[in-house]
Amino acid sequence: MEEILIISNYYPPEKGAAANRIEQLAQKLHHKNYQVSVLCPLGNYPKGQLFPEYKGKFSVTEQRENITVKRLWIYPSVSKNLLIRLLSVLSFSMSLFFYLLFEKTPKKIVVQSPPLLLSFISVFILSLKNKKIILNVSDLWPLAAIELNALKVNSLSHKFSLLLERYIYKNATVILGQSNEILTHIKSIFPEKQCFLYRNFPDHNISMNKIPLHFEISKNQPIKIFYAGLLGIAQGVYHMCQKIDLHGLNVELHLFGDGAERTQIEAFIFRQREQKIVFHGMMDRKALHETLASFDVAIVPLKTRIYGSVPSKIFEYTSLGFPILYFGGGEGGTIVEENNLGWVAEVGNFDELNLKIVEISKLTTGAINSIKNSVFETSKVTFNLSNQMDELIEIGVF
Template sequence: MEDILIISNYYPPEQGAAANRIEQLALKLHQNNYRVSVVCPLGNYPKGVLFPEYKGKFSVTENLDNITVKRIWIYPSVSKNLIVRILSVLSFSSSLFFYLLFKKTPQKVVVQSPPLLLSFISVLVLSLKKKKIILNVSDLWPLAAIELEALKKGSLSHKFSLFLERFIYKRAAVILGQSNEIITHIHSLFPNKKCFLYRNFPDHKVEEMTLKTAENQPIKLFYAGLLGIAQGVFELCQNLELKGLTIELHLFGDGAEKNEIERFISTQKEQKIVFHGMLERKALHEKLQTFDIAIVPLKTRIYGSVPSKIFEYGSLGFPILYFGGGEGETIVNEHQLGWVAKVGNYNDLNQKLTLISKLKKAEVDLMKQHIFKEAQQRFDLDNQMKELIALDVF
């Protein structure tokens, strides 16, 4: 078996798309005869507090499903205070720097980006040690930060981030991009760089659709995931017009907007919005079996971003109401996965909801069956991994 290391800022039991994505990569590499190890922070996401099993520890080594997971020290925080957030990032960056510098590492290393500083630290040390660096780019930073207005264009921070971005692209032997837009952007900077598309396909191993369409019930629309600034779920709740429609919105997740969302729901009960909190992934999927449609929002169109929820919920058979712009629109339309509303246009979104509310449950059920079959054929993680291995990416 060949050794390979994955460096990531997230890994289960942390929850969310990023942790799930890296876990699936690790498991698929293991299934294809690689001996896989992962380096990540002590578990703390999304609350920014160390999980009980990691409190008081500097590092922990675990074996999870035949993956060796090395968790190293971090000062965790999700504080809105910029200085505190910087200290948190620097804490893990420092731990990671010394770990990679002094520990023996495999010849092949997958580095997750973003976070940009962590990927820079990893690429810097690994390039000095002449390792094969496989950079896995899931979002384009600092471009995404500019579009989210988290960074000011032309500022010192922006210029520094651009330096970090170009450094990691230049030093990587191979780059995996989660979207065609990511690959296009990288080729605009380094035209000859080896880049490959690596979609965030799920690995549910679901051979038969388990969704149940409940007759004589409202259409259950749901959002499940991070309640952060980029997703704009709080703004979504404020602008939806569900009165008079046979639709309920159910929310699952945690994040920076959680408290605002809960306060809003408590004062707007006629809006038919229900908050369920965070559920473990398997429990969430079981809970969702009687739900109908997944809504996938982004607050603004983010170049390069394709939410993995499109693939995850499509693979379970859920129609998608997509409200994020960009390449995600193309995927939903191309595979007939549901509806697309123009990003940021709540009039268009509410018009789509009015159309959805007029659907009969039998029509929803037929959509579920079509989408499940389409996803089974098109969103195949095993085939994608085998093709990349055949191309000598890993």
């Protein structure tokens, strides 16, 4: 059985899309007869505090569903203080640097990017050791940071990040990108680089009878739109809560997750109870999917259009039979429209978003179930992770 290592900044029991997609990759490689190990920090995300089982430990090696997980020391933080956040990044960076320098690693290694600094350290050491580096790019940094106003163009940090970006692209053996925009960007810098599309498709191993397609809704029960994921700056959920208009509609908005905007969102909901917004907090994936069984539509927002970004929630929730109300711009909107997965509103245009919600509010139970059935069938065929992995293995990516 061939060995392969995955280096990631996130891994379960941490929550969120980043941890889920890396676990998904690890599990699928295992099912394809690879001996998979993962290198990541001690669990701390999203609260920026070590989970109880990792407190007081410098490193931990554990088995999670046939995957060997090696966790290294980190000084965790989600502080808004730039110096403290930098210290947190540097702490794991140093742990990773010395581990890769002195410990034995497999010939093939998947490196997750971003974060840029961690992927740079990984690529730097692994290239010296002549490893096969499979760079998995899920977002374009520093470009995304510029679009989110987290970096200023031509600032020292921006120029430094550009150097790191070019280095990892140049020295990776092969590059996987979650969107065509990512591949186009990389090819514009290094035209000869081997690049392949790798969508973040889920694999729930679920059958049709587990999909909530034919549940009954009483006449007085509202249509339930839900958001489940990170409550961070990029998603703009707090701003969406302020701008969304559910007055007079047979619609509720339900929120699941945690992150930097959680306190603001909870305070807003407490003040604006007539808005029919319900906050449920963070749930583990299994419990969340069970809770969502009586829900109707998944909303996928982004604060601004981020070039290269395709939210994995599109694939996650269509695979469960939920149509998407997409509010993020870019390639994600194209995927929803071309595959008839739901509704698309122009990013940042809350008037259009509210019109789409009015349209959804007029749907009957039968119409909702028909849409859900169509979305599930499309997702099952079009967003097939096993087929995607088979194709990548066949052409020698892994």
